[in-house]
Amino acid sequence: MPCFIAPPDLLAYVIERGDPPEREAALRTIAASAALRAQRQLVGTLMRTLDVDAGQLNLVPTAATGQRTVYDSEHGGRTSLPGKLVRSEGDPPSSDAAVNEAYDGAGATSAFYRDAYGRNSIDGQGLELVSSVHYGVRYENAFWNGVQMVYGDGGGQLFNPGAFTHALDVIAHELTHGVTQYTAGLEYSLQPGALNESFSDVFGVLAKQYAARVEADEAEEKWLIGAGALVPKWGRALRSMKAPGTAWQGDQQPATMDGYVDLPDDNDPSNDNGGVHINSGIPNHAFYLAATAVGGFAWETVGRVWYVTLTDRLDSTAQFADAATATVEVARELFGDGIERAVTDAWTEVGVLS
Ligand SMILES: [Zn+2]
Structure with a gap:
């Protein structure tokens, strides 16, 4: 399944409001993303509908199951992927911080899924975790392309240099798109797409x-996605699950169904595939409310409920109400x-259940 960490409505916002270098950076990132979307959709469709195994597609080199490999795409584009192999499982750290952060983040994410839920990698069957760093030139995005993680460097116009590999929640968000691809397969459009985004934020x-072994409480930093990734001019984070709509300058996420933003799924980036990064604020906030009401380690309680729901109870066209009933x-x-x-109570408070 597709997903860029920089939501298209954020890029559209910068194109509209930014100064010339900022606009140029956002435009370049959108243009590079457009070609990738077709590839991602093809891979996702192949794997879901034909039940094709990612390893057998030979899109990425194969290593032993569950292992990590990091490649340097050396500022190339799509045809450069995955790039030059720079670190394999068990290798000592590289002199390149991006390589080590991608390696460690993939490891922390798979350890989380293994220890908290007994899941063996993204596909449940030990899929190798492939990451490519230094993708594109000052590329202001990171994404899961259906078979691997890809990280741009961040150009300093929208995102701080190095921001994409720096934050574990960003890495875990993207890898969770892989988990969703192999389980519920939620369509990346409208409400199923907003659920797809929300599950990535939740497990991020x-x-x-x-x-960090921290318990759920109302401290906002625990509930921010990508805190400190944006340059300060644009905002403090990409999303807030505690207070949707407050993370960055143009953040239009609603916290409840009263604020649901009805957008078409078309090719206009500001419409965000029918609001997938916008209306995800509603299920995000429901998770926050439930987790903080229960307290303790959220992954052991409400997180486990969300995990079983994603991996065992939803189909690709699930709506918010289906997710609420299932959880x-x-x-x-x-x-x-x-x-x-x-x-x-949480789904009632956000207006999905009555
Ligand atoms: Zn996403």
Whole structure:
């Protein structure tokens, strides 16, 4: 499944409001992303509908299962992927910080899925985690292309240099698009797309909370995605699950269904595939409300409910109401009344359940 960490509405916003170098950076990033979208969709469709294994497609070199490899794309574009192999599983650290951060972030994300949920890599079957760094020239984005992670350097106009490999929640967000691709396969459009985005944010923050062994409470830094990734001019983070709509200058995420933004799924980047990074604020906030009501380690309770829902209960066209109903059922099956009530109350507060 597709996903860029820089949401298209943010790039569109910068094209509209930025100064000339900022506009140029955002335009260049959108243009490079357009060609990738077709490739991503093809790969996602092949793997889902034909049940093709990513390893058999020979799109990436294969290593032993569950291992990490990092490549340097040496500022090339799509045809340069994956690039030159610079670090394999067990190799000592490189002198290149981006290489080490991509390697460590992939490791922390797969350790989170393994230890918290018993999941063996992205596909559940030990898929090799391939990352390419230094993609493109001052490329202001990072993405999962259906088979591997790809990181630009950030050009300093939108994102701080090095921002994409620096944040574990960004890496875990992107790799979770891979988990979704292999499980629910949520379509990247409208409400199923907003759920796809939201599950990536949920497991992005949970990977971060797990790595730091912190409990869920209302401290906002625990609930920000990509804190400090944007240059300060544009905002403090990409998304806030505690306070959707407040993370960056043009952030239009709603926290509840009253603010649902009805957008078409067309080729206009400001429409964001029908608001997938915008309306994801609603299920994001529901997760935040449930997790903070329950307290403790969120990945052990409400996180587990979301994990079982994503991997076992939803299909590719699921709507918000389907996700809400499924999480309530899973909460009842796994934990009983207390957590079921917190989950029900959370979806009610955001206006998905009544
Ligand atoms: Zn995403």
